[in-house]
Amino acid sequence: MSITLDPTLDTFPKLLAHNGRTYPAEIAMREKQFGIWVSFTWAEVLARTQALTLGLATLGVTKGSVVGLIGDNRPDWVMGELATHTLGGLSLGIYRDAMEDEVAYLVTYADIDVMLCEDEEQIDKLLSLADSIPSVRHIVYADPRGMRKYEDSRLISLQEVLARGAQALASDPKRFETLVAATETEAVAVLCTTSGTTSHPKLAMLTGGSMVRHARSYLSVDPKGPADDYVSVLPLPWIMEQMYAVAKWLVCRMVVNFVEEPETMMADMREIGPTFALLAPRVWETIAGDVRAKIMDSSRLKRVLYDFGMTLGQKALADGRRSVLADFILFRALRDRLGFTRLRSAATGGAALGPDTFKFFQAMGVPLRQLYGQTETMGAYTIHRAGEVDFDTVGVAFDDSIDIRIDTPDQNGIGEIVTRHPNMFTGYFRNEAASQADIRDGWMHTGDAGYFDKKGHLTVIDRIKDIATTSSGARFSPAYIENKLKFSPYVAEAVILGDHRDYLAAMLCIRYPVVSKWAEKNRLSFTTYSDLSAKDETYALLHREVMQINEGLPEFQRIRKFLLLYKELDADDGELTRTRKVRRGVVNEKYTDIIQAVYGDVAIVPIDTTIVFQDGTKQRIKTSVRVIDLREASGMGSETGSGGTRPHAA
Numbered sequence: 001m002s003i004t005l006d007p008t009l010d011t012f013p014k015l016l017a018h019n020g021r022t023y024p025a026e027i028a029m030r031e032k033q034f035g036i037w038v039s040f041t042w043a044e045v046l047a048r049t050q051a052l053t054l055g056l057a058t059l060g061v062t063k064g065s066v067v068g069l070i071g072d073n074r075p076d077w078v079m080g081e082l083a084t085h086t087l088g089g090l091s092l093g094i095y096r097d098a099m100e101d102e103v104a105y106l107v108t109y110a111d112i113d114v115m116l117c118e119d120e121e122q123i124d125k126l127l128s129l130a131d132s133i134p135s136v137r138h139i140v141y142a143d144p145r146g147m148r149k150y151e152d153s154r155l156i157s158l159q160e161v162l163a164r165g166a167q168a169l170a171s172d173p174k175r176f177e178t179l180v181a182a183t184e185t186e187a188v189a190v191l192c193t194t195s196g197t198t199s200h201p202k203l204a205m206l207t208g209g210s211m212v213r214h215a216r217s218y219l220s221v222d223p224k225g226p227a228d229d230y231v232s233v234l235p236l237p238w239i240m241e242q243m244y245a246v247a248k249w250l251v252c253r254m255v256v257n258f259v260e261e262p263e264t265m266m267a268d269m270r271e272i273g274p275t276f277a278l279l280a281p282r283v284w285e286t287i288a289g290d291v292r293a294k295i296m297d298s299s300r301l302k303r304v305l306y307d308f309g310m311t312l313g314q315k316a317l318a319d320g321r322r323s324v325l326a327d328f329i330l331f332r333a334l335r336d337r338l339g340f341t342r343l344r345s346a347a348t349g350g351a352a353l354g355p356d357t358f359k360f361f362q363a364m365g366v367p368l369r370q371l372y373g374q375t376e377t378m379g380a381y382t383i384h385r386a387g388e389v390d391f392d393t394v395g396v397a398f399d400d401s402i403d404i405r406i407d408t409p410d411q412n413g414i415g416e417i418v419t420r421h422p423n424m425f426t427g428y429f430r431n432e433a434a435s436q437a438d439i440r441d442g443w444m445h446t447g448d449a450g451y452f453d454k455k456g457h458l459t460v461i462d463r464i465k466d467i468a469t470t471s472s473g474a475r476f477s478p479a480y481i482e483n484k485l486k487f488s489p490y491v492a493e494a495v496i497l498g499d500h501r502d503y504l505a506a507m508l509c510i511r512y513p514v515v516s517k518w519a520e521k522n523r524l525s526f527t528t529y530s531d532l533s534a535k536d537e538t539y540a541l542l543h544r545e546v547m548q549i550n551e552g553l554p555e556f557q558r559i560r561k562f563l564l565l566y567k568e569l570d571a572d573d574g575e576l577t578r579t580r581k582v583r584r585g586v587v588n589e590k591y592t593d594i595i596q597a598v599y600g601d602v603a604i605v606p607i608d609t610t611i612v613f614q615d616g617t618k619q620r621i622k623t624s625v626r627v628i629d630l631r632e633a634s635g636m637g638s639e640t641g642s643g644g645t646r647p648h649a650a
Helices: 012-022 042-058 075-086 100-110 120-128 158-171 175-182 208-221 239-252 262-272 281-296 300-318 324-338 355-364 432-438 478-486 512-521 529-533 536-551 584-590 592-599
Strands: 027-033 036-041 066-070 090-094 114-117 138-141 155-157 188-193 203-207 229-232 255-258 276-279 345-348 368-374 379-383 403-407 415-420 443-452 458-463 491-497 504-510 559-564 604-612 618-626
Touching: 012 042, 012 075, 012 175, 012 208, 012 239, 027 042, 027 075, 027 262, 036 042, 042 075, 042 158, 042 175, 066 075, 066 100, 075 090, 075 114, 075 175, 075 239, 090 100, 100 120, 100 203, 114 120, 120 138, 138 158, 155 158, 158 175, 188 208, 188 239, 203 208, 203 239, 208 239, 208 379, 229 239, 229 262, 229 276, 239 255, 239 276, 239 368, 239 379, 262 324, 276 281, 281 300, 281 324, 281 355, 281 478, 281 512, 300 324, 300 355, 324 355, 355 368, 355 478, 403 443, 458 478, 478 491, 478 504, 478 536, 491 592, 504 512, 504 529, 504 536, 504 592, 512 529, 512 536, 529 618, 536 559, 559 592, 559 618, 584 592, 592 604
Parallel strands: 027 255, 066 090, 066 114, 090 188, 114 138, 138 155, 229 255, 276 345, 345 368, 504 559
Antiparallel strands: 027 036, 188 203, 368 379, 403 415, 415 443, 443 458, 491 504, 604 618
């Protein structure tokens, strides 16, 4: 289905006004509130956005103003963004779990005038920053609970802003229409944070016209319409959620559904039964891990049926077909349990998804496809065509307007992926040097290594800076091995070491909910994450998983040593980005002592550290991390090991 809309509808506010007046009774959004799904028609969304636009105008938001948004995915976030664009302002989404220093950096760097916040949690962050964010003149809060105790003059409720807007609209009914008509196609509308794997995120400048055009390009290869349901669960500051929950929503009028809380995502998704889904690799991995964990905790009969059905499904998938028997005994019920019964399209992007996880969902009947792109390129610009899904590639370009080439390829055709298309970003906000470094002669240098296969599909290997080489000269991708490890239901995160070393080693974080359930089932007592990860039995469990992964790897890529970290990798500690990508530089620096011990043939590494939680409380951890040499650990196949250590309170 090609999207044939009036070409003059080239900004978000113009599309909203058109949809609200042309399809007033059509459902545009739903939000789950107190256990009940509440629907919003296009007319209702337009009316609330009108009031919010003129209300923000009373706060001084005008052309060139930067408005920040922080909180969970909510209809009011999207409407606040559209209201900002209608006034000629720039919207900047901030991840809801961002720490105070991250918020302070973005607010001061962008000179944010007005902050739109969801609730008390976000207000606390801003007020605690006091005078360090002088540009913020107004802080608007949507949820009034817990707000009575604050007396800051910058605070104003969303209801008050809407009331002001309603008054302004009553006195000048044509003002909103005038503002909409004045919105400029090539004016910067969105400041979108990059992943920031090495430093503070940069702010990519995206024009409204480019986002609209790219959404239409996207829809030409993955059509959607008013009959489609999408559940918005990925963070709205991320470029892909901007494209789905804002741009594509406005262009094709699909229904966007907002879950009640992040913790209720899977239950809420099952109630909606979306027709297509976009989830980050970490989410797909978590779902697969949870399924396998629940099967392990089920009856023997269910485990036998699961194994039989999965074997049939995987074999049929390898032959390019679907197993009717596997669908009957397993996959139909599994899709229903996950809320995937109505799925006609599903995608993953933002990072590599391991082929094992990919095959798991494909065998289940989930029409999963891989996307590839960057914030600077308006998100994805490649996709698998229907019937051409390849677990090792990211497909082909959306259309002929997108050019992709491989720069300075080696003898295997591997080089840097470089791309250009008409809808890319206009540069980095207040960072001309970085803009010129990444965009050369109109081409975006992605920093990713890849090649084209014989079918013309693009294959992405890893970040160029992350591709490692052993001391013997063998090259390997840490991310590829890490993704294979994370297919295990017991592994939450993995970091592969081995660059310029004689062999590979792995630092693993256990998937605490699954491993703790396993421990309880096996009557293994434990207290905390650190305690459980240090148990002999836990090491024996993960030893078997690592050995199984090794069997499917070439000799030079096999893991020789592994250890279990005493804590989870955390974005709040700078170890992961907000989109859950590993910051390798931070990890290598933070865990230098452990890494040196691994390659110094030290068997036990003493740990004495303090963990600071998001609420400011601290916990001291004294424990020891064991380094397991797989050449010497053949006796670890049993449920008990030797020489285990236990953390204890200091």
